[in-house]
Amino acid sequence: MGKVPKKRNLADKVRKTKTSTEIKNNPFEVKINRKKFDVLGRKTKHDVGLPGVSRSKAINKRKETLLKEYKQKNKSNKLIDKRFGEYDTKMAPEDKILQRFAMERQRVHDKKDVYNLNEEEELTHYGQSLAEMEKFNDIVNSDDESEEKGLLSAELTASHFGGGGLLKKRTSGDQQEEEGSQRAKSRQELIEELIQKSKQEKRERQVQKEEAQELTEKLDQEWKSIQSLMVKKTPKAECDDKPEEKPKLEEYDMMVRELVFEMKAQPSEKMKTPEELAREAREKLQKLEADRLRRMMGEEVGDTAQSLVHMSADDLNDGFVLDKEDQKTLAYQDGKWNIGEKSEDEDEDEEEGESGGEEEEEEEESEAEEGDGGEEEEDDDDEEDEEQEGSSDEEDGHSDLESEQESEDEERKQEAEEASAEPKKILSKEELKAQQEAAKAELPYTFTAPESYSDLKDLLHGHTPDNQRLIVARTQKCNHPSLAVGNKLKLQKLFGFLLEYIGELATRSPPELTTIDKLIPELYSMCQIYPEAACKAMQGILGDAGHSMEEELEVKGHVAFPTLDMLIYLKVTALLFPTSDFRHPVTTPALLYISQALSQCPVKSLQDVTSGLVLCCLAVEYVSFSKRFLPELINFLAGTLHLAVQDKTSLGYAVVPPFRPSGKCSDLLVLSDSESCKSWSKKSLPLSATQHLDLKNDLDRDHHRLMCLFTCLDLVKRCSLLYKDLMSFTFIFQPIRTLLSKHLSAQALPELLQELHREILETISSVPVSHSRLVLEKKKPIPLKLLTPKIVEVLDYGKKRGSTREEREKERLKHKYKKEFKGALREIRKDSRFLAREKLNEVMNRDAERKRKVRELFGSLATQEGEWKALKRRKRK
């Protein structure tokens, strides 16, 4: 029974599929498009064409469209489909169906159910009523169902889908067996049986599940009974005080969380041996030096070698913030101290008792050092417990400031100690003294950062240099960026103000250079913390000075030598920034300023000579590392020596502006009395001599001249050593050589100068005249033009190359247009052919009809005739 329908089924399928495959296989249906080349891996759509199929398709389509149109031609009535959205091509078919369905429902609803209140619409899911589905209240069946759905029995698959190959074979074998036993079973019956089976299975499984559930519930209940027994062992209070229990738990949670989130204890670095320390310091120095050299060569620096993180000495890395509320600090308020009645001693005692403000305590400690010994020891113990610096502090007797600065950047400390242990000791003594003074003067410990330059001036006014330094240091500490948000900006501003202050100190008369000297470490440390701000402030000062100099040059044609403040700024620049860089945002403009001043400022007085020499010293400092060539420096030194030449009639050298071969101010360094050489002795010139000179008599003046000459000669010597390696050394020093050897004889000079004189001449003459060759770098020769064809690698086939995108697009569109045009033409031709054929058909049909009718008529007429003749014959008969 089962076979027959199946066969029919199969046959149906085969016939359906056959059409396409058979047609394809039929050589008479297929047209093969011949290819010129076979390209491996290329897929072509059109290698086989089916002209018959496509023709019939086209004809069918025409019948549907063109023929209909043709038939409708010249006819006014039309059939319009009024179904919703029938002619709306934009609508998706599903939408259409939905919409139509909804409309129908609405219509039905409107008509019938207007008065039907109770009957609600039945909601369904997959055709099943939802209300019925809700009635199933089994709890656990949710996952079972999916299991069931996933499981398809082999039979089921076999019967429904034909099954897999092997499976099918086996089942077919089974079936054959079955066939043998009971043949009578129809397919329908078989299916029913199958369904029944599966339902039964399902039911069984459900029953099993229910049983299991019952069992677990039972177990739970039993457990509860036992649990009460177990609970008895724990203290009763727990059960009673449930509300109390809760907070405890929270506390615990909190602890746990805290512990989780707390920073893990990090292993401390092991104490380093002195050798290790020394090695580290050396490595650090080597790295810095290598960095410096690289910058000197003008290579780009990738990352900042020194990214120093500022840490205060008092910073224990515990995020401690100075608490201002529980501790009164001594501070300025509106120009007065905020503590009036309390005596200083009380204050001290109080503060010692407290352990909060380390800052204060440290200060205190150092003060106590000088005060009483008993307290000192106590203090020390505390200190040593808390921080290690305390001990070092004690050992070398450094002041608090010193230790603080050292700890600010430890590695630098070591390096500094190595490099200059000696100056440090002197410094420490000075500092100690300064400390004593500070203790006497009793400076307040906290300062607000000055908001403007005048604030700073007020703050520092009337203090000794050391105190001023202390004030700046403390201000810096009190406004450490980690303490409050705006502090960073404040300190950055403070740097600018300090610079301004230094400038002002230098312009005072007499200039307060010692104060500046004291402020240098503060400036340095601040510069290390805020390089950008420092750079900007310095750039501003240098830029202003440079522009004003240029303006003056434009207006007057000559410029006065830079004033002392500018000289100090230049020196400070050299202290704060590296001078050897190929290009540095601060030092390069500074050096340019120096060179411009040296080449533009005419020398008119002894002060000018002194200023010029200061500038020369600075210039030598700037180029001492990099050994860069500074022509202005040599010119100026030669010019200065020229000032000392007595007989200016026959010069064997050229004098470069701003100096003149002869004239009003060209005898500035000529001694008025040659005897004054004998009483001269070397002593450093004060920097203030650049501004103001009070030389009473000729002897003083001569001594000053000799000092200038000495400085100048010394600088020449340094320069000659610096530039020894330059190729044109001899040419550069030619004027100085002739000047020294011919015009400025050594006999007339003091011994010290004579020695220098000799040394210079020796250095100059010892350097061989070297003309190193000037060789153009070899250029890669341009190859000859070759005649071999140029082979271009083609990476994308089929694309036109060698044209721009627009051109290609245009080409493509043109091609498309041509194709479309041809296609349209072909279509139109086919259409007209089709129409003609239809018309012909029509005519033929009509003619055939007519012939048929005529024949019919003739036929009937013939029969009539025949009948009539027969009748006639009959009559005759």
Place this chain on the structure above:
Amino acid sequence: MAPAKKRNVSSAKTSQQSVKTAKIDLNSKVERILESRKHANDVFDILEVLQSEKDKDVISAADACGKLFCTLLERKELFIGKLPGEEEALGGGYSAEEKYRMFMRHRYNSCVEMLLEHLTHELHGVKESALCCLMKFAAGEGQHPLEDLDWSEHYSFPRELILAVVERLLSKTTDNSLLISRFQEFLEMEDVRYYVMSSVRENVGKVMDKSKGAVMPVYQTNVFTLMSNISVPSQESELTNFMEHKRVFERMWLGFLKYKLPSNMYKKVLVILHDSILPHMSKPTLMIDFLTAAYEVGGAISLLALNGLFVLIHQHNLDYPDFYKKLYNLLEPSIFHVKYRARFFHLANLFLSSSHLPVYLVAAFAKRLARLALTAPSTGLLIVLPFIYNLIRRHPSCRVLVHKPSTEDDPYLMDEEDPAQCRALESSLWEIKTLQKHHHPDVAKAAMLINTPLPEKEDDISEVLEITTYEQSQIKNIPLEFETATQLLKGVGDVLGQHFCLD
């Protein structure tokens, strides 16, 4: 003036009032005089005020006079023609009408005298109003001439008046530059300009002849200021008698330059010569003598004369022997320090841009500039290096200068004046190699180019001519000094501390 000022301070209000009333007074007087001849004698009052010591009174009186006499000129109520003496006018048989006219004409003349006197007043305000008033008269007289126009003249210009004004302007003792700049607005009028030019020439000739060619700085400054303010329009269409104008202009300048000039005046003239004098002359070649003389002087003046010479050589076919030799000798260390450095290099670039120059010459220039570069300031170097590179580019045969593999002494003779003899071609530009160690990063970079083959394209010299020292460049990271600074004069490389101390 002093007492007047004092009173002003003590009672400013009253004096202000008095000034106001005086002004009203003067105005009403002018009105009355113009209204009827009965009040003709009031003109004496006005003239009296004009002579007063108070500057404000004088200014208002000058205004009033200007108004009065301009109206009278318009009404033709001033006597026209040759004026008889005052006494004669009263006595002679003239009608009352004529007598009145003569009377007014006399007053007018004395007013002009007074105003001319005021041109040498010490206060600028007074001078200015006097000048304005006089120019108003000049305009009035031009329209209604006071001379008889019996003869063929169609057009008359108050030549005497302008001559007198110019004479006062070109004072021998005071610097009148402010007043002259005020006068400039009248020079816009072509007739005024024309007559001013001719009167300047007359005046200069007269004064300089009197002083027998000696230098008179103040006078010459005044003349120069006035003359440099005169600008003849370059378009012929703007002027009716363009050639005549040019000729007068030329004669004026030649007349001025004939005499000895102070050196700063020399420079000033040379600075403006090429673009505001030479183009407006009818025969610029007349300047050849002046320019060659200036070129011989040497130094900055020679540099400046180059510009004028260039115009003459370029446009007027001047053949100057040994021009390049002289140019070569102008190359001194000082050219990098003079104010006109940019102008000089611009011109030198022009002169040396010809590709027909002999190689030895170009090589000599390149070599000399390179030698000078050893002593030049950095801004100069930024000009010189591209300049030398351009020379080498234009004259490929100069490439021997940058490629000399043999090591021997430099045969170049720096002191040789003749570029043909200096043996520059046998030398090389090793100086530039030294500059690779220059402290200015841009110079060092530019000097690095000497080792590599130069790119084809020439550097644009004009871009670097006006370069200043301070071109800020932004660098992101700022390297810091790693040696801790403890004191001002202490450190590793401290030179300053070894020679100087803090106090």
